[in-house]
Amino acid sequence: MFLDKDFLLTNEFGKKLFHDYSQKMPIIDYHNHLDPKVIYENKNFEDLTQAWLYDNGAGDHYKWRLLRTEGFDESLITGDAPSYEKYLAFVKTLKKAMGNPIFEWSHLELRRYFGIEEVLTEENAKEIWDKANALLQTDDFKPRALLKRMNITAMCTTDDPIDDLNYHKLIKEEGIGFKVLPTFRPDFVFDIEGNAFVEYLEKLTNLTRYEVSDFSNLEKALDARVAYFHEVGGRLSDHGLNTFHYISTSQEEANRIMQKRLQGTSLTREEVLKYQSALQIALMKIYVKHGWAMQLHMNALRNDSAKSFKEVGINAGFDSMGDQTGLASEFVKCFSDAELENAVPKTVVYSLNENDYL
Numbered sequence: 536m537f538l539d540k541d542f543l544l545t546n547e548f549g550k551k552l553f554h555d556y557s558q559k560m561p562i563i564d565y566h567n568h569l570d571p572k573v574i575y576e577n578k579n580f581e582d583l584t585q586a587w588l589y590d591n592g593a594g595d596h597y598k599w600r601l602l603r604t605e606g607f608d609e610s611l612i613t614g615d616a617p618s619y620e621k622y623l624a625f626v627k628t629l630k631k632a633m634g635n636p637i638f639e640w641s642h643l644e645l646r647r648y649f650g651i652e653e654v655l656t657e658e659n660a661k662e663i664w665d666k667a668n669a670l671l672q673t674d675d676f677k678p679r680a681l682l683k684r685m686n687i688t689a690m691c692t693t694d695d696p697i698d699d700l701n702y703h704k705l706i707k708e709e710g711i712g713f714k715v716l717p718t719f720r721p722d723f724v725f726d727i728e729g730n731a732f733v734e735y736l737e738k739l740t741n742l743t744r745y746e747v748s749d750f751s752n753l754e755k756a757l758d759a760r761v762a763y764f765h766e767v768g769g770r771l772s773d774h775g776l777n778t779f780h781y782i783s784t785s786q787e788e789a790n791r792i793m794q795k796r797l798q799g800t801s802l803t804r805e806e807v808l809k810y811q812s813a814l815q816i817a818l819m820k821i822y823v824k825h826g827w828a829m830q831l832h833m834n835a836l837r838n839d840s841a842k843s844f845k846e847v848g849i850n851a852g853f854d855s856m857g858d859q860t861g862l863a864s865e866f867v868k869c870f871s872d873a874e875l876e877n878a879v880p881k882t883v884v885y886s887l888n889e890n891d892y893l
Contacts, residue, residue, distance in 0.1 A: 537654060538642055561688040565883070566773060566830060568593070568693050571702035571715055577679050583667045584618040587644075588625055597637055599852035602628050613847055619664065626660045648681065679711055689714040693773055696721050696760040697738050700767045707768060718830075719764050719772040721818065724757065727796050727810050736797075748797065750790035754817045761821050771828040771883075772818065777837055778859045780808045781815070781869040789813035812869070819873050822880040833886040834859050856887045 544550045570593060580586040588594050594613070602612045605628040610616040612624075632638040645651040649667050653659055670676050675684075682690070694700065694717040706715045723735045736747045743759045745752040761769075782805070792810045796802055802810075822829050834857035838844040843853050866884075873879045886892070 537652075538639065538646055542639075542643075561686050562690075563688060564690040565771060566693070566718070567690055569690065571692055571706060571717075574678050574682070574711070574715055575702045575705050575709075577677050579673075579677055580671045582618050582622075582671065583664060584622045586671060587641075588621055589613060596850070596852035596854070598625060598641075601625075601632060601635065601637055603852070604628075605631065609843075609847065613851060622664060623657070623660055626655055626657055629655055630657070648676075648684065683712060687713045689716060691716045691718045691769075691771065691773075693718055693720050694764075694769075695723065696757065696764075697735075697742055700764065703767050714768065717764050717767055717769040719761060719769060719827075720775065721757065721772065722775045724753070725774070725776075725811050725814060727793070728802065728807055733797060750786055750793050750813070750817075753793070753814075754821070757818065758821050758824070761825055761827070765825050765827075770826075771830060772822060773830040773832070774815075774818075775832045775835070775837070777835055777857060779831070779833055779862055779865050779869075781812045781865045781872075782809050783868070783872055784809040784813040786813060786817075815869060816873055816876070816878060819880055820876060820878040823878050828881040828883065830883045831885075833857075833862060833884060834888040834891060858888065862886070862891055 540554075541550055544553055573590075580590075588598055589612070599612050602624060603609075605624075607624045607628070608614070608616075611621050629638060629641060642654065645655065645663070645667070649670055651663055651666060653663070655663055674680060690713070692703075692715065694703075696719055698717070700717050703715060703717050723729065723731060724739075726732060736753070739745075739753075739756045739760070740747045743756040745756040745759065747753050747756045761772075789810050792802060792806045795806070796810075819829065821827075836855045836857050838849060838853050839855055840853045843851070847853070870879060
């Protein structure tokens, strides 16, 4: 049977480990992009497209990439095409995706949560659409109920340092049977070359009692925001790094570079890396102070298509695997400096490039 209970289990010992132990263990999800507002409001999904593919600007970027590879127009991905047409485009794409994990993921979701065991095709697409949509209107298929069925005990969303975390607070106050915790994602602070950098520092200033016009106050403002996240339940950060380079840099040098940027002067590549290196160490100190863990995403190319970035926006499925070499040596330099300052938090590192795994 396709995707039976022993899917990917090739020997008796593996089956015993999974069925007797792993399968029963709760899930602690320390990285996801779920929206706490959706979890708090707990409304039924309108249809399978909203649950599976696209929901008011959010959705599954992996599926979007697959649809673009098949050549479908953006209206059928993140655009305003009718919901069923978007779903049907995905069905047509999926039949060509054998060997891609999305093929297995999608069918496992249909099997485990909707009780649909057939392989999804154009011929049975309408039948499966109707069955899934009918189930999605029941209480058992509301967001919280689905997460509980997945045996979630804690899940950490991805949140900007300036987020008010209001929905996390509401969820915490209500108590829903599992934890929904914020994760500190300081990507905009690292992007000193970005068009939004100066405006972002102004927002940090407005949220804290620090005038973020120098590196010292930037550290203090970020410390204040980490403390705020901590009050709401946050216990870890999440750095989305396209590349990872490290140059030992003093706070004075980092401040000089920051001042240069605030005055509208272009920075050299070395200056950018020095600022980012100093910021990395500064944040690691903050995480150690608060007893946090740190996640580092490595070797990703973000928003590859300038045209699509302009038309669709950030985090819309236009990222890809990076090809930076020499990551280990950069890590060694960073963590060696951090160790001298007692600034090494518990750390989770993952790369999009499997060449880095070993």
